[in-house]
Amino acid sequence: MVRRMMQVAVATAVTSLPMVALADRPELEHGALYGISCDDGSLVRYDLFDAGTDNIGKVRLSNGKVLTGIRAAAYRQGYRTMIAFWSDPASGQSYAVKVDLSTGESELCPTPLVTGDFTGATAVRVPNASGNGNSWSVFALMQAAGVPTGAGVDGKININPSNSADNEFQVDFAAGTTLTLADGTVVTSLSRDDLKDNAVLDSDGVAFSGSVSRVRVKPKGNSNDNVMTLDGDDYELSNSETYEFEGTMQVTIWNDHLKNGMAMGKWWMTLEATDGVTINGEGGAPGTTNKLVRVDPEGGTTTPVMTLDGEYESLAGTEGGTVFYVTKGNTLYKIDTDAGTITAIGPINPGSEAMEMFGDKLFAYDDGVNRVRPINAGNGAWTGDGYSVNLDGMGSLIYVDPVYDPMKFDKRLSLD
Numbered sequence: 001m002v003r004r005m006m007q008v009a010v011a012t013a014v015t016s017l018p019m020v021a022l023a024d025r026p027e028l029e030h031g032a033l034y035g036i037s038c039d040d041g042s043l044v045r046y047d048l049f050d051a052g053t054d055n056i057g058k059v060r061l062s063n064g065k066v067l068t069g070i071r072a073a074a075y076r077q078g079y080r081t082m083i084a085f086w087s088d089p090a091s092g093q094s095y096a097v098k099v100d101l102s103t104g105e106s107e108l109c110p111t112p113l114v115t116g117d118f119t120g121a122t123a124v125r126v127p128n129a130s131g132n133g134n135s136w137s138v139f140a141l142m143q144a145a146g147v148p149t150g151a152g153v154d155g156k157i158n159i160n161p162s163n164s165a166d167n168e169f170q171v172d173f174a175a176g177t178t179l180t181l182a183d184g185t186v187v188t189s190l191s192r193d194d195l196k197d198n199a200v201l202d203s204d205g206v207a208f209s210g211s212v213s214r215v216r217v218k219p220k221g222n223s224n225d226n227v228m229t230l231d232g233d234d235y236e237l238s239n240s241e242t243y244e245f246e247g248t249m250q251v252t253i254w255n256d257h258l259k260n261g262m263a264m265g266k267w268w269m270t271l272e273a274t275d276g277v278t279i280n281g282e283g284g285a286p287g288t289t290n291k292l293v294r295v296d297p298e299g300g301t302t303t304p305v306m307t308l309d310g311e312y313e314s315l316a317g318t319e320g321g322t323v324f325y326v327t328k329g330n331t332l333y334k335i336d337t338d339a340g341t342i343t344a345i346g347p348i349n350p351g352s353e354a355m356e357m358f359g360d361k362l363f364a365y366d367d368g369v370n371r372v373r374p375i376n377a378g379n380g381a382w383t384g385d386g387y388s389v390n391l392d393g394m395g396s397l398i399y400v401d402p403v404y405d406p407m408k409f410d411k412r413l414s415l416d
Contacts, residue, residue, distance in 0.1 A: 030402045031358075033372075034101055036073060036084060041066040043104040045407060048387055054407070057104035059084065059097070067097060067106060072121035072315070075398050076136035080406060081107075083138055083297045085118035094118055096297035101406045111300025116144040120315030120326065120396060121295075122356065127320070134319075138295040141315050141326065142302060153245065153279075155228030157237065158221040159253075159267040161192060167218045167242045168192045169267075171251060174211035190253065195267055201255065205263065209252040215245040217269060230279075236289060236307050249273040292324065292335060306337050314396060316355035316362060325362055325377060327352055332380035346380030354397035365397055372397060 030049035036042070036059050043056040058066045073084040081098040084106075088095065093112035100106070120141040125134040159169050169192040173179070178186050181198040190208055199207040219226045219237045228235040237243070250272045257265025290311050293302040312326035312333065324335040325345075332345040354365035354372075362377045363386065373386030402408070 032400045032402070032405050032407070033397065034075070034082065034400065036070050036099070038069055038071060041068045041070070043099065043101075045101075049402070051388070056102065059099050059104050059106050061106055061108060070097075071396070072118040072140055073099070073396055073398070074121040074123040074138045074140070075101075075400070076123045076138065077401075077404060078136075083121070083123075083295070085113075085121060085140060087117050088112075092116070096295065096300070098297070109297050109300055113295065113300060113302055114142055114144045116142065118142055119311060119313045122315045122317040122324070122398065124317035124321050125319050137321060138297060139305065139315065139317055139321060139324070140293055140295050140302075141308070141312055142291050142293045143311055144289050144291065153228065153230055153235075153249070153271060153273045155235070155237075155272075156226065156268060156270045157217055157219050157228070158225040159192075159195075159269055160218040160220040160239070161196070161267065162218055163192060168216070169195070169218070170214075170216040171208070171212050171253070172214040174213045174248060177210050177212070179208055179210075195253070195255075195263070199263065201258065201261065201263060205255040205258050205265075207253050207255070207263075210250070212249050212251045213246070215249065215251060215269070215271060216242065217245075218242040221266075230289075233304065234307075235279075243279055245271060245273075245279055247273055292337070294321075306335065306340060308335075309342065314353045314355045314364070316357055316397075318357060325355055327355065327364075332375070332377075334377070345378065348375065348380040356397040356399055358399045363397065363399075 032048060033046040035044045035046070037044070041059040043059050045054040045056055046052070047054070059070065060066045067084075067086045069089070070084045070086050073082050075082045080102070081100050084097045084099050086095055086097050087093070093115050094117055095112055096109040098107045098109065118140050121138060123136050123138050126137045128135055160167065162168060171190045173188050173190075178188055179190060180186050180200070181194060182200050183198055185198070187194070195207060201207055218241070219239050221239070226237045228237055252270045253267065255263035255265050255267055257263075290308040292305045292308060294305055295302050310328060312328045314327045316325045318324070322337045324337070326333050326335060327348060330347055330349055332348045334343045334345055335341070336343070348364065350366070350368045352364040352366065356363060362375050363372050364375045366373045366382065366386070371386045371388050373382050374384045375381070376383050
């Protein structure tokens with residue numbers, strides 16, 4: 001099924017309102033959903049009590065530009081605006097956007113958060129650093145393209161000796177750089193076969209040290225073997241991925257064990273670049289890192305919480321900010337940031353791109369019947385009929401407590 005994705009952002013409870021079960025507060029079923037159409041930027045509100053939809057308007061900037069393609073949003077209770085995440089198609093950079101829930105008028109936060117995209121977001125209450133009370137924080141699933149700037153790239157990689165055409169190690173030297181091999185051949189690039197059969201090693205096992213323009217390498221070994229930083233942050237390398245680094249770099253290639261002048265150990269490479277270097281993944285697709293991050297929309301910063309092993313969607317969080325639920329395909333997963341684990345819970349059929357906690361229960365959008373339904377967080381099974389929301393292709397789901405719905409009690413919301 002081709003989906004018309006609908007991004008929904010909704011509030012939960014005010015900071016002073018405790019998390020409670022739906023059974024203890026049946027009026028929670030009278031709340032509202034707010035949504036942004038991924039296709040055309042329409043902002044809508046669905047009232048669970050009246051079972052009606054209000055078309056508020058387009059998510060638009062002051063210059064009239066309508067923002068489309070929004071896949072993630074979150075709401076911090078007490079604010080007039082939701083935080084949406086929009087990727088500029090021209091630059092590929094993603095920004096936090098403050099969207100007025102009553103009008104759709106939006107303000108682009110000036111500092112881009114990442115070159116890449118956001119695939120889910122939620123706002124939950126977490127303990128304050130002082131230890132006194134809780135406050136709202138925005139968490140998001142961030143897919144960052146591997147395009148460093150500023151501090152560039154720095155790292156060490158254990159080279160996989162694969163001779164596959166797609167994975168074989170290859171280094172292209174910068175203009176004017178050459179190397180003389182053991183058989184006297186002068187080359188402007190170095191391959192896996194050159195290292196294996198024709199390298200000239202110094203007393204430290206170094207086969208090459210100099211300026212290069214491109215590296216293709218597949219890592220091997222464990223995480224302690226391969227260390228890479230991207231703009232000063234850890235950049236996780238996967239042994240199942242072949243990477244291409246393109247740009248001006250200083251590279252040293254060496255073998256860690258010599259016997260009678262012959263390479264008998266593992267081949268290694270160090271790579272350093274102070275300018276931007278593009279990192280491409282296997283098959284030429286942009287290399288990406290997927291992380292759960294904590295977002296400061298006003299400051300334009302993200303703080304890594306946990307590195308993920310792939311692209312996940314539909315983020316829902318629990319109070320405290322340590323347990324989250326996500327989907328990947330037709331499977332429900334649980335993220336435990338304290339334990340650093342991602343656990344497959346069970347199949348969710350069909351898959352859902354929209355989840356949130358209502359009170360203390362997990363709800364998800366069932367695209368097959370166009371309803372928001374309760375889901376068992378222990379096995380992924382639907383546990384009830386839920387609500388016929390009539391919002392086709394919902395992309396993210398967040399709940400607004402009826403007492404603090406900004407369309408009903410706008411004067412209560414003092415924060416922008």
